[in-house]
Amino acid sequence: MKKTTVMLNGVDLERLAGNIEAIIADSSLARFQFSLSNQWVDGGYNQSAIGDFFGVGKIQSRETPFILANDEPDILLGNDNAPNPVEYVLHALAGCLTTSMVYHAAARGYEITKITTTVEGDLDLRGFLGIDPSVRKGYDNIKVSFDIDGDFTEEEKLEILNLTSFSPVLDIVSNGVPMKICLGSRQEAMTIDC
Amino acid sequence: MKKTTVMLNGVDLERLAGNIEAIIADSSLARFQFSLSNQWVDGGYNQSAIGDFFGVGKIQSRETPFILANDEPDILLGNDNAPNPVEYVLHALAGCLTTSMVYHAAARGYEITKITTTVEGDLDLRGFLGIDPSVRKGYDNIKVSFDIDGDFTEEEKLEILNLTSFSPVLDIVSNGVPMKICLGSRQEAMTIDC
Numbered sequence: 521m522k523k524t525t526v527m528l529n530g531v532d533l534e535r536l537a538g539n540i541e542a543i544i545a546d547s548s549l550a551r552f553q554f555s556l557s558n559q560w561v562d563g564g565y566n567q568s569a570i571g572d573f574f575g576v577g578k579i580q581s582r583e584t585p586f587i588l589a590n591d592e593p594d595i596l597l598g599n600d601n602a603p604n605p606v607e608y609v610l611h612a613l614a615g616c617l618t619t620s621m622v623y624h625a626a627a628r629g630y631e632i633t634k635i636t637t638t639v640e641g642d643l644d645l646r647g648f649l650g651i652d653p654s655v656r657k658g659y660d661n662i663k664v665s666f667d668i669d670g671d672f673t674e675e676e677k678l679e680i681l682n683l684t685s686f687s688p689v690l691d692i693v694s695n696g697v698p699m700k701i702c703l704g705s706r707q708e709a710m711t712i713d714c
Numbered sequence: 715m716k717k718t719t720v721m722l723n724g725v726d727l728e729r730l731a732g733n734i735e736a737i738i739a740d741s742s743l744a745r746f747q748f749s750l751s752n753q754w755v756d757g758g759y760n761q762s763a764i765g766d767f768f769g770v771g772k773i774q775s776r777e778t779p780f781i782l783a784n785d786e787p788d789i790l791l792g793n794d795n796a797p798n799p800v801e802y803v804l805h806a807l808a809g810c811l812t813t814s815m816v817y818h819a820a821a822r823g824y825e826i827t828k829i830t831t832t833v834e835g836d837l838d839l840r841g842f843l844g845i846d847p848s849v850r851k852g853y854d855n856i857k858v859s860f861d862i863d864g865d866f867t868e869e870e871k872l873e874i875l876n877l878t879s880f881s882p883v884l885d886i887v888s889n890g891v892p893m894k895i896c897l898g899s900r901q902e903a904m905t906i907d908c
Contacts, residue, residue, distance in 0.1 A: 530757025532791055539791075540843055550839040550849075554801050558808035560829035563724025566812045568805045570797045575839070576789055586797045590809030595770055597726055597733075597817070603764045603780045605810035605883045607748050608802050611762040614752035615784030616799035617895070618760045620842065623791070635754035641891075645744040645769070648814065648882055649734055652741075658885030664895045665908075681897050688842050689799045691852030696890040697835075701811070701858045703875050714859075 531626040542576075549576050564592035565601065606659065609693065610639045616689030617664060624683040630676065634669035662693065725820035736770075743770050758786030759795065800853065803887065804833045810883035811858060818877040824870065828863035856887065 526533045543550045552575040558568040571585035590605050592598025603611070614637045625632055640663045647657035666684075668677050684690060702714035720727045737744045746769040752762040765779035784799050786792025797805070808831045819826055834857045841851035860878075862871050878884060896908035 530759070535791055539789075540845065543840060543843065544845060547838075547840060547846075550843075550845075552837045552839055553834055554798075554804060554837065555832065555834040556801065556804050556808060558805070558812060558831040558833065560812050560816060560826070560831075563816065564813045565724070566809050566829075568808055570801050570805065573787070573801075575787075580787060580789060582787075582794065586801075588797065588802075588805045590805070590813065592813065593767070593769075593774060593776075595733075595774060597729055600776065603782065604748075605806040605813065605881075606886070607750065607764050607767075607780075608782075608806035608809070609883055609886055610748060610750050611752070611764065611782045611784070612799040612802035612806065614750060614762055615760050615802070618752060618754050619758045619784065619786065619799065622754060622757065624844075632754070635760075637752040637754075638749065639752065640747055640749040643746045643748070643882060644741075645746055646737060646741060647885070648880055649737065649744075650818075650880060651734065651738060651744075655744075656885055656889070657880060658882040658889070659891045662891050662893045664893065666895070666897055668897070677897055681895065684895055686842055686844060686851060687799075688837060688852040689803055690893070690895075691841070691850055692800070692803055692887060694890050694893055695850070695852070696888050697853045697856050699856045699858065699884070699888055701860070701875065701878055701884075703860055703862070703871055 528626040528629070529622045529632050531623050533626060536623065536627060551575070551577075564590070564596065564598035564604070566590050606641065606643060609659075610641055610662070612689045613662065613664070613687075613693055614639045616687045617666075617684040620685075620687035620690070621666075621668075621680060621683045624686055625680050628683075630670065630672070630680055632668060632670045632680070634667070636667040638665045639663070722820040722823070723816045723826050725817050727820060730817065730821060745769070745771075758784070758790065758792035758798070760784050800835065800837060803853075804835055804856070806883045807856065807858070807881075807887055808833045810881045811860075811878040814879075814881035814884070815860075815862075815874060815877045818880055819874050822877075824864065824866070824874055826862060826864045826874070828861070830861040832859045833857070 589602035591602040783796035785796040
């Protein structure tokens, strides 16, 4: 007999509750590691392969890796065959804010019918070009606007909007992440702990 | 007569020098705004459309927007039809570090033959799930390892590696970005400046 599932906003609430219970019982299950390998092709064009990851205590396999390309538009000396890296940041952010909102709204019983988001990031190219060291290289600000549909009061909409605060990418892009950048293959780098 | 170009690492050095000169002469040309709109589909699945952007003093049009999807793997209650948002962050980072290195190496006359990168990000799901407020939601660390090929001494390789410091995404992910998250369509949000 097929197990009945309780879905809300496309989220399986029983599995969500089960995951939370399992992680409360054994916090080591919460450790995830995502990774990729990237290959430079030419100029501003490069490709990442995103395959297996680690989570819930073991390697989670994918049969076929996802292949993603980066390129730059013509005025940034590329061929515009793919979004550029700072555009991917906005995509990651929009997606993560949305998913965080959807999952946490489901857990609270809010049925959302539609979400549309616009994201804008402002950047001064003098930073990247090294023209003015006082100008930062990345975005100097990002603005996200959400349209949320469903049978909600304005107060509930704001409560749902605030569920974006659970977003991992929001945390990354707002607060920064400690980073190591090493020379040498991954294996070499691991032995020297650069 | 076709203009001769001087290409190194796939980068047009004359156009690069021309861009830098133009921006030094008029810093307003350095202002860029990248943007996208994202549509939630179901559960952890959503799609971004990345089209026109603003740069070098005007709107830069693309005939067709890039469409990117986010999904979540099965153990995170999705269907694994696309990378997830935190994987996109690693892709943006790998690509931007590589492109920053390639462009700045070209400007310094370094001919690179191959770059392979691995990126790993560690994350504790207790943050996203709201199980423990002391656990951050995003990556707690990211490690990047570069393999760089070319006719270089070890010292030159390290110098080339350090050119990743020009990367906009490195700045974003290391240092964070001020952010506004608003309710309402972009147009409404613009009028109320949330």
